[in-house]
Amino acid sequence: MGVSTTPPRLLLPPLLLLLSTLLVPCAPSVVEEHRLSAMHGSVRSSGYPKPYPNEARQTWRISVPSGYRVRLQFTSFDVETSFGCEYDYIKVEVTNEILGQFCGRENGNTAPKAEPMVTPGNVVDITFVSDFSNDERYTGFEVYFTAVDIDECEEYARVDELACDHNCFNYPGGFQCSCQYGYVLADDNRSCTVECSNLVFTERQGELSSPDYPRPYPRALQCKFTLRLEEGFTFSLAFQGPFDVETHNEIDTCPYDSLTIRSGGKEWGPLCGTTLPDPIETRGFEVEVVFRSDTSGQNKGWNLRYTAKSIPCSHVTAPVHGSIEPVQATYSFKDEVVFSCDIGYRLIQQEDGKEVPATLQVECQKDGTWSREPPTCRIVDCGKPAQPNKGFCGSPDVTTYKSETDCGCIDAYHFTTEMNGVFICNESGHWTDPRSGEKVPKCEPVCGEPKHVIMELSRVVGGRSARPGNFPWQVLVKFMSGRMLGGGGALLGDRWVLTAAHVVEDYAANETTVILGSMKRVSLNDNLLGSTQHYTVDKIISHPGYDPKSTGYDNDIALIRLAGDAVTMTDSVRPICLPTVVAGGRVNPELSPNDVAFVSGWGRTAGTLGARLADTLQYVDLPVVPQVECERANSGKWIAELNTNSTVTENMFCAGYSEGGKDSCQGDSGGPIVVVQDTKWFTVGVVSWGMGCAKPGLYGVYTRVDKYLGWLRDEMEKNAVKSDY
Structure with a gap:
């Protein structure tokens, strides 16, 4: 047991030694096992501070929470000294690693040091062992343990x-x-990585790189990039330096970090190291790029440029008299070309020879063919020009783009818009007037131009007869009831008749007949002689403001729409013109006092009761009366038909002579009062009412047409007959 200063132990004879050995128990006299789990505490030898027994074996397993270590501080230590501490000893170990085995007294070479001992983990085992005899009394030991926090960050x-x-x-x-x-x-709770899984790119070219390239890429990466286009494309991949992916010095399968590329059933990789990989030509239209990194390393990563490739289509060129867009040296899958023709030419499909409206787009397909055959350009052909109603157009031998033809209207008609009659075949395939843009020339009756202008003046009451063609706009309005007087009217265009509302107020359209071109009336049966046109009526439109019971003859104006075909113009049938509104809202011709106007009709030729109707169309010239004189002379007179006194409104004017003798009369109602301006005739009024006929101091009263121009045009447009256009 080593050198000792105590007396030598008694030597026994072999027999006695054998006997004593047989009598020694096989197990230690003291065996103890302890488990301590606490933040602090103490451990003592058996019987401390009294001497510990022989043949003792005590163990303590001390554990503190994870994240802590165990600090041991011996406060007392007195254990038998021996060489190598083989007799009595204290052993401190962690997971089969002995941190120390101690014996002796405090401050001895084999005793624990005065400084605390800190274990590397949170669990430590302490074992105390004594042999079978001690020549001296040893008190043993006491040790305090404390949980010590670890600064893991440092x-x-x-x-x-x-x-x-x-x-x-x-x-x-x-x-x-x-x-x-x-x-x-990352899952290891210490590595920082980026989310780079299932990223899909659909552009035809671009770049891919490891996260943060060219700075070191994060750890614990599980990146998956997908390049995807339509079937028919493949990809070219070209790596660009630097290339730096962590590798192993001895293993070439890239066990740490790796880059793998897959496409069309083929795989490239795993790739790692610092050598720039060769360019890659894929076989598929989809490429999968997988990049993985472990939890260590400081490498820059990788970068590659990808470009889509496809099968080229045959070269295309612009057609004659046409163009293509875009113009390229080559065309590949998904490239598009738009064909168009010069102005005046049309695209023609080669497949069926049909025209294409404006442009034709073709696409290069995945198999290297175009989606359609390239078209050609053909010059626009307008064909033979249509013949306008009441007009004519020439039949040119050449009818293609920019060809010309002359058009015109028959006698008594003219174009609806100002033009010289030259029509050109335009780029859209229509014959058009270059100034107005009108596609089909339209002819309408010439208004206010009688074939025979009056040469002398006469009277309606006691007047002289008109000659054929003097007043071709004059119409006779008759009713099925056979009323002798009927009424007059004026032809507007080739479909409408202007008249007075009081003439038609008691009759429906199907009871009304309009006669044009008549000059003579014979017998009381109203038989007509001359070149006449008879028309039925399908619509009568009286002014909505006409109400004789409340407003007298105010708004005494109406329109009659003729049924059947439009009126055909002749020498004896032509329309009158309505006044027009010119700049500043002024009406032309403007009605002024003393202007000479003309009234025509078949009314009574005398103002006496029972006077006969005129056999022949009569006319008379009448001066326009100043409005003040008109109101003075004609207002306040009793009108038996209306059972009220007369009123002259701003919608009326007077014409006549103060001495009488010339006037319109019963039977002339609804007829026009007209003026001539620069050889053009205009209706300025409608025969409405009066106090007798041609009496001194009294005047005929007329509805003023210029007050109703807007209403007249609106009603004729709203109720136009479609077949007329």
Whole structure:
């Protein structure tokens, strides 16, 4: 048991020694096992501070929470000394690693040092063993244990496999790693990585790289990039330096970090190291790029440029008299070409010879063919020009783009818009007037131009007869009831008749007949002689403001729409003109006092009761009366038909002579009062009412047409007959 200053032990004879050996028990006299789990505490030898027994074996397993270590501080130590501490000893170990085996007295070479001992983990085993005899009394030991927090952030920073990638925060019993913005913490709770899985790119060209390239890529990456286009494309991949993916010095299968590329059933990789990989030509229209990194390393990563490739289509050129867009040296899958023709030409499909409206787009297909055959350009052909109603157009031998033809209207008609009659075949395939843009020339009756202008003046009451063609707009309005007087009217255009509302107020359209071109009336049966046109009526439109019971003859104006075909113009049938509104809202011709106007009709030729109707169309010239005189002379007179006194409104005017003798009369109602301006005749009024006929101091009263121009045009447009256009 080593050198001792105590007397030598008694030597027994062999027999007695054998006997004593047989009498020694096989197990230690003291055997103890302890498990301690606490933040602090103490451990003592058996019987401490009294001498510990022989043949003792005591063990303590001390554990503190994870994230802590165990600090041991011996406060008393007195154990038998021996060489190598083989007799009595205290052993401190962690997971089969002996941290120390101690014996002797305090401050001895084999005793624990005065400084505390800190274990590397949170569990430590302490074992105390004494042999079968001690010549002296030894008191044993006492040791205090305390849980000590670990600063993992500082300790692990020096160990790459344990350190936090970005940020580390220590707390009692543990630590926490966190990542910078844009990164996520990996499953190992210390590595910072980025989300780069299932990223799909559909552009035909671009670049791919490891995250943060060319800075070191994050750890614990599981990246998957997919390049995807339509079937018919393939990809060319070209790596660009630097290329730096962590590798193994001895193993060439890239066990740490790796880049793998797959496409069309073929795989490239795994790739790692610093040698730039060769360019890759894929066989498919989809490429999968997989990049993985482990939890260590500081490598720059990789970068590649990808470009889509496809089968080229045959070269196309612009057709004659046409163009294509875009113009390229080559065309490949998905490229599009738009064909168009010069102005005056049309695209023609080669497949069926049909025209294409404006442009034709063709696409290069995945098999290298175009989606359609390239078209050709053909000059626009307008064909033979249509013959306008009441007009004519020439029949040119050439009818293609920019060809010309002359058009015109028959006698008594003219174009509806101002033009010289030259029509040109335009780019849309229509004959048009270059100034107005009108596609089909339209002819309408010439208004206010009688074939025979009156040469002398006469009277309606006691007047002289008109000659054929003097007043071709004059019409006779008759009714099925056979009323002798009937009424007059004026032809407007080739469909409408202007008359007075009081003439038609008691009759429906189907009871009304209009006669044009008549000069003579014979017998009381109203038989007509001359070149006449008879028309039925399908619509009568009286002014909505006409109400004789409340307003007298105010708004005494109406329109009659002729049924059947439009009126055919002759020498004896032509329309009158309505006044027009010119700049500043002024009406032309403007009605002024003393203007000479003309009234025509078949009314009574005398103002006496029972006077006969005129056999022949009569006319008379009448001066326009100043409005003040008109109102003075004609207002306040009793009108038996209306059972009220007469009123002259702003919608009326007077014409006649103060001495009488010339006037319109019963039977002339509804007929026009007209004026001539520069050889053009206009209706300025409608025969409406009067106090007798041609009496001194009294005048005939007329509805003023210029007050109703808007209403007249609106009603004729709203109720136009479509077949006339």
